[in-house]
Amino acid sequence: MSVNLPPFQALLEEHRTDVYRFLVATAGSAEADDAFQETWIAALRAYPKLRRAGNLRAWLFRIAQNKSIDAHRARGRRPVPVAGVPEGGTSDGVAEAGGEEELWERVRRLPQKQRTAVYCRSVLGMPYEELAALLESSEDAARRNVHEGLKRLREELTDD
Amino acid sequence: MIDIEQQLRDAAQDLPSDAPPVTERAAEEGLLDVAYSSVDSPLGPLVVAATPKGLVRVSYTEFRGEDDVLEDLARRVSPRVLEAPAKLDRVRRELDEYFDGGREDFDIPIDWSYLAGFTREVLRATAAIPFGDVSTYAGVAEAAGSPRAVRAAGNALGANPMPVIVPCHRVLRTGGALGGYTGGLERKEFLLRLEGRLL
Numbered sequence: 579m580s581v582n583l584p585p586f587q588a589l590l591e592e593h594r595t596d597v598y599r600f601l602v603a604t605a606g607s608a609e610a611d612d613a614f615q616e617t618w619i620a621a622l623r624a625y626p627k628l629r630r631a632g633n634l635r636a637w638l639f640r641i642a643q644n645k646s647i648d649a650h651r652a653r654g655r656r657p658v659p660v661a662g663v664p665e666g667g668t669s670d671g672v673a674e675a676g677g678e679e680e681l682w683e684r685v686r687r688l689p690q691k692q693r694t695a696v697y698c699r700s701v702l703g704m705p706y707e708e709l710a711a712l713l714e715s716s717e718d719a720a721r722r723n724v725h726e727g728l729k730r731l732r733e734e735l736t737d738d
Numbered sequence: 739m740i741d742i743e744q745q746l747r748d749a750a751q752d753l754p755s756d757a758p759p760v761t762e763r764a765a766e767e768g769l770l771d772v773a774y775s776s777v778d779s780p781l782g783p784l785v786v787a788a789t790p791k792g793l794v795r796v797s798y799t800e801f802r803g804e805d806d807v808l809e810d811l812a813r814r815v816s817p818r819v820l821e822a823p824a825k826l827d828r829v830r831r832e833l834d835e836y837f838d839g840g841r842e843d844f845d846i847p848i849d850w851s852y853l854a855g856f857t858r859e860v861l862r863a864t865a866a867i868p869f870g871d872v873s874t875y876a877g878v879a880e881a882a883g884s885p886r887a888v889r890a891a892g893n894a895l896g897a898n899p900m901p902v903i904v905p906c907h908r909v910l911r912t913g914g915a916l917g918g919y920t921g922g923l924e925r926k927e928f929l930l931r932l933e934g935r936l937l
Contacts, residue, residue: 582809582812582813583812583817584809584812584817585772585808585809585811585812585817585819586812586817586818586819586820587774587808587819587820587821588805588808590760590820594757595755595757597757598753598754598755598757599750599753599754599755602753602754603750603753607754610754611757611758614757614758614760615758615760615763618760618764619760619763619764619767619769622760622764622769622818623767623769625817625818626816626817626818678748678749678752681745681746681749682749685746696746697746697750700742700743700746700747701746701747701750728742728743731742732740732742735740735742735745736740
C-alpha cells in the first residue's frame with residue numbers, strides 16, 4: 579500500500595455539510611437525502627483503491643455530481659412538484675426563502691457542468707485547478723463553465 | 739449589476755445541513771471495515787475499535803490522541819474507518835462491568851489478524867493470564883514459545899493494541915517490580931488494585 583489515506587470519518591466530517599448542501603442545491607431537497615447516502619456509499623466503496631490522497635474533495639464532489647445527475651434524471655421523469663419553501667424555512671422569513679429556492683431552481687436548470695462549476699466556485703470557493711480535476715476538464719474549460727453559468731443566472735435575474 | 743455570486747453564497751447559508759446518517763447503510767453493505775467509538779472509564783476516556791471479526795484496538799485517549807489512533811487504524815487495518823458507537827455497545831458494556839467489579843473475563847471476540855508472529859503469540863499468552871493472577875516477561879516469553887526472547891516479549895507487550903482486554907498489566911518483572919505500562923504506571927497500579935493484586 580503506497581498512500582496514506584485519512585480515516586474515512588475525517589473525510590465525512592470535513593465535507594458532510596458541503597456535500598449535502600451541494601446536492602440540495604443541484605438536485606433538489608426531495609432528492610438530496612438519497613443522493614447523499616448514495617454519494618458516501620459509492621465513495622466508501624472506492625476509497626481503499628484510491629492511489630492518491632491528494633484532491634480528495636474534487637474526487638468526492640465528482641461522485642456527488644454523478645449522483646446529482648442521476649437524481650436529476652429521475653426527477654425529470656417525475657411530475658415536478660411546485661417549487662416550494664424548503665421544510666424548516668429560514669430565519670429570514672418565508673418570502674426570502676422562496677426567493678432562494680427560486681434561485682436554486684434556476685441553478686438546477688443550468689447545464690450539468692455549469693451547475694457544478696457555479697456552485698463549487700461561487701459557494702465553496704474552489705480553486706480552478708481543483709474544479710478542473712472535479713469536472714475532468716482543463717482549467718480553461720472549468721473557468722468557462724463558471725463564467726457561462728453565472729452569466730446565464732445574471733441575465734435571468736435581470737430579466738425578472 | 740447583480741452580484742450573483744454573493745447571492746448564491748448567502749442562499750447556501752440557508753440550505754439545510756441535517757444530512758442523513760451513512761454509517762448504518764455502510765455496515766449493511768459490508769463497507770464498515772473499522773467501527774470505533776469513545777468509551778468513558780475510570781482510567782479516562784478510551785477509544786475502542788472493532789472490525790466485523792472482533793476487537794482490534796483499545797487506547798487511552800489521554801496517552802495517545804484519537805486522531806492519531808484513527809490514522810494508525812486507517813494505515814494498518816483499512817481506511818474505511820467510521821464512528822459507529824452501536825457497533826461497540828458490547829465492548830462498552832463489558833468494560834463497564836469489569837470496572838464496576840462485576841466481571842473478571844471478557845467475552846468479546848478479538849480480531850487477531852492484524853498482529854503478526856511473535857507479538858501475536860505473546861499477546862495471546864497474555865490474554866490467557868486469569869483475573870487476579872500475574873505473570874512475568876519471562877513467563878509470557880516462554881508461554882509464547884520462545885523462553886529466551888524476554889526483551890522481545892517486553893516490546894510486544896509495550897505495543898499491546900488492546901490494553902485492559904488483553905491484560906498486559908498482569909505481566910510484571912521477575913521479582914515482582916511493576917515494569918512498564920503503555921498509558922502510564924499509575925494505570926497499571928489501578929488495574930492491579932482492581933484485581934486485588936495490589937493494596
